[in-house]
Amino acid sequence: MTIGVIDTGVDLNNAIIGQADIDGIVLFKNEDGSIVRKDGFSQDERGHGTPIISTILSHSLLAKLFVVKVTSFNGSISEDLLEAAIAYLMQHTDAVIINISMGIRTEQVSETLLEICQQAYEQGVTIVAAAHSMINQPCYPAHSPYVLGVGEANTTEKEHFYYLENAPTNLFTKGDFKHLAFPNQQFDDCKGTSFATANLTGLIAAAYLNKAWHNPQTLKAWLISHAVNHKATRAATDNLDALLRQCKQLAQDDSATISKQYFNEQYGFPSIPVLFTQAFQDWQTTYPCTLPHLAHLLPHQEPVGSCDDAVKGIALTLKNYLQQDTAGLLYYKTNQPLSHILGEGFQTPAIFNCWYKNTASGKPSKNLSWMYVGTQGTYTGLHTDIWNTDAWNYLFSGRKLWLVYPKIYNEYIRKNIDRFRAGNLPDFMHHMLAEDCKPLVCIQEPGQMMYIPGHYHHAVINLDLTISVTENFINEINYDYVRSHFRSGANKKNMIAIESMIKEGFSNLENTSK
Numbered sequence: 001m002t003i004g005v006i007d008t009g010v011d012l013n014n015a016i017i018g019q020a021d022i023d024g025i026v027l028f029k030n031e032d033g034s035i036v037r038k039d040g041f042s043q044d045e046r047g048h049g050t051p052i053i054s055t056i057l058s059h060s061l062l063a064k065l066f067v068v069k070v071t072s073f074n075g076s077i078s079e080d081l082l083e084a085a086i087a088y089l090m091q092h093t094d095a096v097i098i099n100i101s102m103g104i105r106t107e108q109v110s111e112t113l114l115e116i117c118q119q120a121y122e123q124g125v126t127i128v129a130a131a132h133s134m135i136n137q138p139c140y141p142a143h144s145p146y147v148l149g150v151g152e153a154n155t156t157e158k159e160h161f162y163y164l165e166n167a168p169t170n171l172f173t174k175g176d177f178k179h180l181a182f183p184n185q186q187f188d189d190c191k192g193t194s195f196a197t198a199n200l201t202g203l204i205a206a207a208y209l210n211k212a213w214h215n216p217q218t219l220k221a222w223l224i225s226h227a228v229n230h231k232a233t234r235a236a237t238d239n240l241d242a243l244l245r246q247c248k249q250l251a252q253d254d255s256a257t258i259s260k261q262y263f264n265e266q267y268g269f270p271s272i273p274v275l276f277t278q279a280f281q282d283w284q285t286t287y288p289c290t291l292p293h294l295a296h297l298l299p300h301q302e303p304v305g306s307c308d309d310a311v312k313g314i315a316l317t318l319k320n321y322l323q324q325d326t327a328g329l330l331y332y333k334t335n336q337p338l339s340h341i342l343g344e345g346f347q348t349p350a351i352f353n354c355w356y357k358n359t360a361s362g363k364p365s366k367n368l369s370w371m372y373v374g375t376q377g378t379y380t381g382l383h384t385d386i387w388n389t390d391a392w393n394y395l396f397s398g399r400k401l402w403l404v405y406p407k408i409y410n411e412y413i414r415k416n417i418d419r420f421r422a423g424n425l426p427d428f429m430h431h432m433l434a435e436d437c438k439p440l441v442c443i444q445e446p447g448q449m450m451y452i453p454g455h456y457h458h459a460v461i462n463l464d465l466t467i468s469v470t471e472n473f474i475n476e477i478n479y480d481y482v483r484s485h486f487r488s489g490a491n492k493k494n495m496i497a498i499e500s501m502i503k504e505g506f507s508n509l510e511n512t513s514k
Contacts, residue, residue: 002064003056003205004095006085007049007102009069011183012042014050020057024067027084031073035084041069044183051190052101052198054181058158059202062209066093077102079110082141086116090125096208099201100129101194103139114144121146124215126204130197131169135313136301143168150197152176153310155228158199162310163227165325171223172311173200229307229329229377240401240463243441250404250440254278263351268390268477271453273404273440280349280394281447287342289396289467294373295319297341304330307379318373328377331462338369338469352392352451354473355505361497369471374398374462381459382413388454388481389472395444398466402450403439405457412437413457455481474501476509 009026012018024041044050053065068085070077082100089095098120104113120127127147132139135151142149152175153162161173175196179187204219207226213219224230251274255262258279267274301315306329314330321332339346348354356364368389382405385391393400405413443463444450452458454472474482479502486498 001097001205001208002066002093002095003201004089004093004098005049005053005056005065005067006070006082006089006098006100007052007067008046008071009041009044009049010053010067011044011050011181014054014181014183014185016054016057016181017050020053020061021064022053022067023065024069025088026069026071027081027088029070029072029078029081033080035081041067043069047183048101048194050183051177051180051188052099052194055177055190055195055198056099056202056205059199059206060209063205066095077104079104079106079113079140083110083113083116086120086127086141090116090120090123095125097201097205098125098127099198100127100141101197103130103132103142105132105137105139107138109138109140109144113141114146117141117144117146121216126216126219128197128201128204130193133193133313135169135311136315138168148200150193150200151311151313152191152193152196154308154312155310159203160228161200161203161223161226162229162306162329163223164229164329165220165224167324171200172196173203175199228310243401243403244443247403247438247441250275250402250442252277252442258349258351260351260353264477267451268351271407271455271478273450273452273456273458275402275442275444276449276451277445280449283394284396284447287346287396289342289469291318291322291373291467294341294371294467295322298334298336302332302334305333306330308381321373326375326378328375328379331372331374331378333370333372335367335370337367338371338471341371341469348471348473349392352390352471352473353475354471355479355501355508356389356474359501359504359508361500361504368473369469371469372466374466374468376462376464379459379461382417382457383459384457385452385454385472387472387474388478388485389474390454390478391452391470391472393444393450393452393460393468393470395446395448395450396467396469397446398462398464399446400444400450400466400468401461401463402442402444403459403461404441404452405437405439407453407455409437410455410457454478475505479505 026038070081129142131142131149131151149169151169151172153172158174176191213222298318
């Protein structure tokens with residue numbers, strides 16, 4: 001197979017590069033706008049094309065590479081240069097994949113560039129192009145619907161990638177590499193969407209050589225079956241029966257009402273996680289929390305979260321989030337006050353009263369409440385909550401699978417955290433089922449409230465499209481854990497503020513009990 005590479009050239013004298021079968025040309029744009037062919041593709045003055053090709057070759061040395069070095073009288077890369085390079089590769093080579101680790105940031109892309117990308121797709125040629133580092137910025141040809149646009153993922157595994165079928169940037173993979181080939185027999189570290197693009201090209205080239213796909217249509221099926229996020233969606237359901245069968249059920253409380261004293265004595269002071277199945281069912285009718293209502297209420301873009309923090313920098317409105325196939329990777333969240341989401345009449349349940357939010361000395365600089373919308377298969381990996389605070393989570397729609405590790409396992413988990421934080425859900429589920437210390441599990445249904453003490457490691461998987469609200473809190477049941485968290489740090493100002501908040505919290509508590 002042949003991989004076309006449109007870049008700044010390549011230094012063939014590097015020991016790694018020199019092992020490969022590489023040919024090429026130069027396309028040069030003159031000051032008058034004319035584009036001419038020149039010799040000298042094997043020179044890489046800018047030092048970009050050489051490490052790009054080094055990244056591609058790290059997956060396979062068997063592919064033939066044809067390099068189109070693009071340059072101009074002023075050093076800039078323009079749309080017509082990219083158009084000419086793509087056209088040359090289509091007309092004069094048998095390239096199956098074209099790697100373009102560069103792009104034009106523009107709102108008004110030329111029709112010619114879009115048309116030639118479509119022609120390549122229709123002729124069975126896959127173009128892989130770099131998205132802008134600020135993922136929401138329009139960048140071409142990456143954002144053409146006929147191109148695989150690539151962004152950088154937060155992963156250490158170069159074989160891992162995440163696939164979003166209908167998003168402007170389709171794929172996210174590792175873009176941080178050590179010891180790549182550079183001109184003049186040099187080696188250096190590189191990072192960015194350019195190198196993520198080259199990594200993706202190497203991955204799909206190796207798959208092509210293994211006869212895993214043969215055209216853009218079969219490549220799409222291969223991407224879906226091998227993407228980490230699509231595997232995660234399958235893992236959440238495929239392992240569900242085994243989880244429920246092999247793990248103990250988390251405590252459930254079917255009381256119709258829950259008093260502060262009852263909660264503190266039964267669950268708060270003993271730090272016992274529990275699912276309240278009945279006491280908060282009236283929220284379903286009291287608070288309007290449907291997707292159409294929320295989409296209208298939240299018209300502005302918010303930075304979306306991603307499972308394992310794999311992808312950063314994407315901002316979407318809730319409406320746009322719901323229109324995209326997020327494929328078990330992205331979840332929508334907003335940190336706006338719950339009174340804005342649920343209405344001015346909303347009040348946090350008394351059993352979860354928060355000193356940080358409700359004392360004069362607290363004066364929170366950080367809002368500890370969120371609303372989440374997550375598609376099936378999205379998840380939050382194993383973690384404990386911010387500052388060792390406790391949390392409640394109310395579910396309006398869908399189902400959530402909770403995996404909660406008893407605190408007796410905390411030290412073991414901390415010492416072996418990599419085994420529990422495997423980087424993607426299928427690995428996590430595999431490791432979890434194989435471990436001797438298994439979690440408590442439960443499936444949270446609509447209308448149910450979950451309570452999680454702050455020092456319990458837990459993970460949450462959305463089994464359906466879910467809408468939930470959550471809030472972290474500090475009060476008499478957990479203040480000492482929170483204080484221990486801040487005492488372990490070096491910020492004396494924070495420590496003084498926490499001590500003042502605790503003192504005021506107990507003073508208010510005594511006044512209330514009189």
